[in-house]
Amino acid sequence: xxxxxxxxxxxxxxxxxxxxxxxxxxxxxxxxxxxxxxxxxxxxxxxxxxxxxxxxxxxxxxxxxxxxxxxxxxxxxxxxxxxxxxxxxxxxxxxxxxxxxxxxxxxxxxxxxxxxxxxxxxxxxxxxxxxxxxxxxxxxxxxxxxxxxxxxxxxxxxxxxxxxxxxxxxxxxxxxxxxxxxxxxxxxxxxxxxxxxxxxxxxxxxxxxxxxxxxxxxxxxxxxxxxxxxxxxxxxxxxxx
Amino acid sequence: xxxxxxxxxxxxxxxxxxxxxxxxxxxxxxxxxxxxxxxxxxxxxxxxxxxxxxxxxxxxxxxxxxxxxxxxxxxxxxxxxxxxxxxxxxxxxxxxxxxxxxxxxxxxxxxxxxxxxxxxxxxxxxxxxxxxxxxxxxxxxxxxxxxxxxxxxxxxxxxxxxxxxxxxxxxxxxxxxxxxxxxxxxxxxxxxxxxxxxxxxxxxxxxxxxxxxxxxxxxxxxxxxxxxxxxxxxxxxxxxxxxxxxxxxxxxxxxxxxxxxxxxxxxxxxxxxxxxxxxxxxxxxxxxxxxxxxxxxxxxxxxxxxxxxxxxxxxxxxxxxxxxxxxxxxxxxxxxxxxxxxxx
Numbered sequence: 001x002x003x004x005x006x007x008x009x010x011x012x013x014x015x016x017x018x019x020x021x022x023x024x025x026x027x028x029x030x031x032x033x034x035x036x037x038x039x040x041x042x043x044x045x046x047x048x049x050x051x052x053x054x055x056x057x058x059x060x061x062x063x064x065x066x067x068x069x070x071x072x073x074x075x076x077x078x079x080x081x082x083x084x085x086x087x088x089x090x091x092x093x094x095x096x097x098x099x100x101x102x103x104x105x106x107x108x109x110x111x112x113x114x115x116x117x118x119x120x121x122x123x124x125x126x127x128x129x130x131x132x133x134x135x136x137x138x139x140x141x142x143x144x145x146x147x148x149x150x151x152x153x154x155x156x157x158x159x160x161x162x163x164x165x166x167x168x169x170x171x172x173x174x175x176x177x178x179x180x181x182x183x184x185x186x187x188x189x190x191x192x193x194x195x196x197x198x199x200x201x202x203x204x205x206x207x208x209x210x211x212x213x214x215x216x217x218x219x220x221x222x223x224x225x226x227x228x229x230x231x232x233x234x235x236x237x238x239x240x241x
Numbered sequence: 242x243x244x245x246x247x248x249x250x251x252x253x254x255x256x257x258x259x260x261x262x263x264x265x266x267x268x269x270x271x272x273x274x275x276x277x278x279x280x281x282x283x284x285x286x287x288x289x290x291x292x293x294x295x296x297x298x299x300x301x302x303x304x305x306x307x308x309x310x311x312x313x314x315x316x317x318x319x320x321x322x323x324x325x326x327x328x329x330x331x332x333x334x335x336x337x338x339x340x341x342x343x344x345x346x347x348x349x350x351x352x353x354x355x356x357x358x359x360x361x362x363x364x365x366x367x368x369x370x371x372x373x374x375x376x377x378x379x380x381x382x383x384x385x386x387x388x389x390x391x392x393x394x395x396x397x398x399x400x401x402x403x404x405x406x407x408x409x410x411x412x413x414x415x416x417x418x419x420x421x422x423x424x425x426x427x428x429x430x431x432x433x434x435x436x437x438x439x440x441x442x443x444x445x446x447x448x449x450x451x452x453x454x455x456x457x458x459x460x461x462x463x464x465x466x467x468x469x470x471x472x473x474x475x476x477x478x479x480x481x482x483x484x485x486x487x488x489x490x491x492x493x494x495x496x497x498x499x500x501x502x503x504x505x506x507x508x509x510x511x512x513x514x515x516x517x518x519x520x521x522x523x524x525x526x527x528x529x530x531x532x533x534x535x536x537x538x539x540x541x542x543x544x545x546x547x548x549x550x551x552x553x554x555x556x557x558x559x560x561x562x563x564x565x566x567x568x569x570x571x572x573x574x575x576x577x578x579x580x581x582x583x584x585x
Contacts, residue, residue, distance in 0.1 A: 008504075009408075009466055015415035034507050055404075057507045079407035098411040 001116060004030045004045065006038040006061070007053040007077065012098060016051060016077065019100055023109055035059035039067060049073045049112070051096075062145065065138035066174070069184050070131050071147070073115075074138075075108060130186045133202070139165055141172030150189070154203035154219050156181060158196050166223065191235060193217065194228040207239075244377075248297075251369075252290060259362070260286035277341050284335045285328075289359075292324050293366050306374060317371075321363035328359040394445075394557050397550045398489065401438045402496060406431075409462045416465065427465055430458040434492075441488035445558070446584060449516075449523065450482045452491050459492055460512065463499055470509025471499070481516045484523040485584050487554055494527050494577050497547045502531030502575055519580075522562075527577040533569050555579065 003026050007013045013031050020026050029045050032038035034056050042050065050072050054061040065071055076095035094108045131137075133151040140146075148167050155166040158178040164171045182192050193199050203219045210216040215227040215235060227235055260282045268274045299320065300306065305313055329352065336342040345351055409431055416424035437455045441447070464471050495512060503510045510530025517524045548567060555563040562582040570576045 010468060011412040011415035015411060057505050080403040098407055099414045
């Protein structure tokens with residue numbers, strides 16, 4: 001597993017580096033001293049995992065994640081940050097408190113490597129740049145944060161300069177344009193239903209003909225989305241054998 | 242029950258003195274003690290004692306003190322008028338019983354005088370009672386205010402930021418292998434800071450030099466963390482050491498300057514601490530690289546308590562004699578300034 005350590009303090013990076021020496025599976029391919037540096041290195045090196053400090057000069061760790069289209073696996077490292085950790089009450093992601101305990105790191109690594117084995121067997125290859133169903137995105141809305149696997153997202157809805165992301169019982173907003181997002185998503189999973197909506201084809205429950213040659217699609221969970229006439233033709237093409 | 246005893250002493254001696262005074266005055270004016278005067282005064286004094294005690298019971302039971310002032314005055318006025326009238330009726334009864342009743346007692350002018358005289362006595366009694374009561378209440382509220390200030394002051398005392406402690410420990414841990422001597426020094430510095438933050442619970446003020454020792458240790462530890470990103474400068478007025486400051490106050494402000502200034506700057510910056518003595522006050526200036534964003538950031542990260550607390554602490558300890566300000570000055574620099582008066 002190729003990893004990058006992101007922390008503004010040299011000694012903190014050094015300490016984590018030396019702790020990770022025991023784990024041959026983890027290969028540290030780079031270090032970054034702030035969010036900007038990290039963004040560059042993540043794009044260039046495409047790591048599987050990042051160790052991320054939350055408080056850094058310039059952008060915080062959260063802001064870094066918000067700016068990434070697709071996030072690698074993330075392990076937060078923080079000294080003491082009630083505020084930041086509270087955001088993740090509902091998430092199954094991992095964080096390490098500095099100074100890092102060996103046992104805690106051991107647990108964290110075990111969990112990570114287990115998940116990794118499963119993920120590898122599922123991965124289908126695919127185009128490098130497109131986001132597949134197994135990729136995860138980082139979503140932050142106010143005080144709450146989520147790592148969401150794309151297959152769990154049933155709908156993207158544009159709302160001004162923002163996109164509402166529908167998953168589970170939540171619909172937080174991300175600052176992005178629907179067109180930009182559409183380009184990054186895999187066509188086989190996500191379909192641009194209209195100017196305002198992108199739907200996850202895996203979540204489609206029923207399809208009915210609608211006015212003007214359009215279609216009305218109902219998603220699992222009850223959301224109803226109208227497919228415009230222009231897109232309806234493409235939709236039929238895609239869905240038929 | 243100190244209060245209850247005081248009441249009875251005042252009640253009994255007050256009215257007895259009044260009775261004695263009336264008898265003496267009457268005898269002096271008349272040149273002799275008229276018959277029945279002493280008995281009459283004994284009845285009168287007893288009636289006063291009993292009736293005013295009844296009034297007190299009413300005031301306490303009905304919690305009149307907590308009523309609005311207007312209602313309270315109206316109630317007391319009404320009660321003392323009723324008491325004065327019953328006093329007159331009672332005295333008529335006593336006269337009848339002693340067989341000293343004569344027709345003059347029923348004349349309107351005598352009746353009015355016999356009512357107005359006790360009315361003024363009741364009025365004086367109520368005035369004394371209420372004054373004593375308010376005095377006591379005022380004293381209690383002052384005591385309460387003092388206790389409250391003490392509690393608030395304790396609450397406001399700056400505590401070491403846990404974020405700092407754990408970050409420092411993490412750097413120290415990394416230093417173990419890299420530079421054992423520096424590591425040992427760092428452990429001493431951290432223990433000094435921890436000791437001072439424990440001692441501070443017990444002290445209201447400490448000397449400026451003691452406070453600066455803590456600040457120095459603190460900055461030394463932060464320099465290990467931030468390395469070349471943190472530079473420090475000091476310039477102290479030679480008389481600074483004669484002044485006392487609230488413990489950990491300068492430390493908190495320096496910590497703020499690092500947390501919101503230096504740690505947010507990729508290239509780091511400078512912390513510059515200097516003092517001056519002006520008009521028997523110590524002026525401490527802390528300058529840091531960065532920009533002060535009033536309000537905007539406070540809500541987002543839940544900080545800003547440090548500054549508000551510092552302001553309140555100064556106010557509670559020194560009143561108007563101390564001051565605090567924070568503002569942006571030239572070259573992307575934030576200036577934090579506190580003025581502390583001389584204390585003995």
